[in-house]
Amino acid sequence: MSKTITFIGNGNMALAIAQGLKHNYEIEVVGRTPANLEKFEKALGKSIQKHALKGFDISGKTVIFGVKPQNLTEVSAQLQGSAETLYSILAGTTLQSLRSAIKAKSHVRAMPNMAASVQKSMTTLTGDASVQEEALSIFSAIGKAHWLGSEKEIDVATALAGSGPAYLALIAEALADGAVNQGLKRVDAMAVMRGLFEGFGALIQEQHPALLKDTIMSPGGTTAAGYAALENGNVRNACIQAIAKANERAKALS
Numbered sequence: 001m002s003k004t005i006t007f008i009g010n011g012n013m014a015l016a017i018a019q020g021l022k023h024n025y026e027i028e029v030v031g032r033t034p035a036n037l038e039k040f041e042k043a044l045g046k047s048i049q050k051h052a053l054k055g056f057d058i059s060g061k062t063v064i065f066g067v068k069p070q071n072l073t074e075v076s077a078q079l080q081g082s083a084e085t086l087y088s089i090l091a092g093t094t095l096q097s098l099r100s101a102i103k104a105k106s107h108v109r110a111m112p113n114m115a116a117s118v119q120k121s122m123t124t125l126t127g128d129a130s131v132q133e134e135a136l137s138i139f140s141a142i143g144k145a146h147w148l149g150s151e152k153e154i155d156v157a158t159a160l161a162g163s164g165p166a167y168l169a170l171i172a173e174a175l176a177d178g179a180v181n182q183g184l185k186r187v188d189a190m191a192v193m194r195g196l197f198e199g200f201g202a203l204i205q206e207q208h209p210a211l212l213k214d215t216i217m218s219p220g221g222t223t224a225a226g227y228a229a230l231e232n233g234n235v236r237n238a239c240i241q242a243i244a245k246a247n248e249r250a251k252a253l254s
Contacts (some may be wrong), residue, residue: 002024002025002026003024003025003026003038003062003151004017004025004026004027004049004061004062004064005021005025005028005062005064005138006027006029006030006058006061006062006063006064006077007026007027007029007063007066008030008053008056008058008063008066008067008079009030009031009065009066009067009075010029010031010036010039010040010066010135011038011066011067011068012114013114013116014029014040014045014064014066014089014110015040015043015091015117016065016112016114016115016116016117016121017089017112017116017121017142018040018044018048018178019044019116019117019118019139020063020115020116020117020119020121020141020142020143021138021142022045023047023134023141023232024141025067025217026049027046027048027049027142028048028049028050028051028061029041029048029049029050029051030052030053030056031050031051031052032052032053033193034050034052035181037050039163047077050100052171053075053078054078055078055080056077056078056079056080057080057081057223058080058082058083058086058102058104058236059079059081059083060083061083061084062083062084062085062087063085063104063137064087064089064110065088065089065098066088066089066090067087067090067094068090069090069091069092069253072090072093072097072098072101072203073101074101076101079102080247081103081105081232082104082105083102083104083105084104084105084106085104085105085106085107085108085134085135085162086098086102086104086106086107086108086240087108087109087110087135087138088107088108089110089111089112089175089182090109090110090156091111091130091158091162091250092158092245092249092250092251092252092253093108093109093253094225095126095127095151096107096162102251106125106127106128106130108125108126108127108128108135109125109126109127109130109154110123110124110125110135110139111154111158111161111162111218112139112142112143112162113122113155113161113162113165113221114165115143115162115165116142116143119141119142119143120143121139121142121210122143122144122146122161123139123142123143123144123145123146123156123161123163123242124145124146124147124148124153124157124158124162125139125145125146125147125148125154126148126149126150126151126153126154126164132147135147136210140227155247155250157204157224157245157249158250159242159243159244159246160243160246161251163242163246165180168197168234169186171182172193172197173235175193175196176189176190176192176193177189177191179193181202187223202242207245213227220227244249250253
């Protein structure tokens with residue numbers, strides 16, 4: 001019999017994670033309204049156990065907690081019992097806050113990204129080391145999972161891996177727009193851009209980015225000309241500042 005994972009919260013990230021886990025786990029979802037739970041089940045494409053939030057007993061359950069960070073106190077007050085393990089995907093919400101709000105034998109902070117829905121998430125985790133093996137097993141089902149030694153590190157990792165898909169989406173759109181600007185049809189630009197990102201994803205697993213860049217860039221060539229334009233536009237510094245600002249926001253939320 002498959003192990004059951006209990007989701008408290010039925011937002012986009014919870015759905016993305018459930019999409020990745022549904023083949024290996026039974027899914028149980030706790031939410032405020034029957035309509036939202038029905039919508040979640042339909043989007044997931046698999047039958048789930050659906051429960052109302054008020055008075056829900058988490059005793060002995062493996063819980064993925066995915067409400068809005070500002071709703072932690074309100075939602076936790078409606079839960080009963082003590083979970084086996086609580087996995088929180090709330091950005092900027094400390095382990096201390098989680099332990100104060102929700103009873104569980106073990107508490108873990110997890111930060112997946114939206115690629116969980118296609119089992120390609122980069123999930124970072126930290127918390128009670130006693131469940132590290134289980135945590136990595138669960139979240140490896142939706143992509144790659146990496147355990148970090150401190151909460152300071154997971155806030156930085158959140159800025160990189162959690163928010164990163166949005167940054168890369170901006171770059172992907174801009175590159176496609178550039179190709180259209182130079183005369184490529186939109187449908188062709190999008191097809192080429194998607195192929196580019198797929199291939200790059202495999203290459204970056206094997207090579208350091210600086211070495212990959214140097215391999216592609218020949219003296220006085222097309223890549224060098226385009227790369228110079230990116231440097232002139234301060235793209236490198238903008239990326240560094242994006243991580244800094246996202247990290248600052250994560251700390252502010254906590």
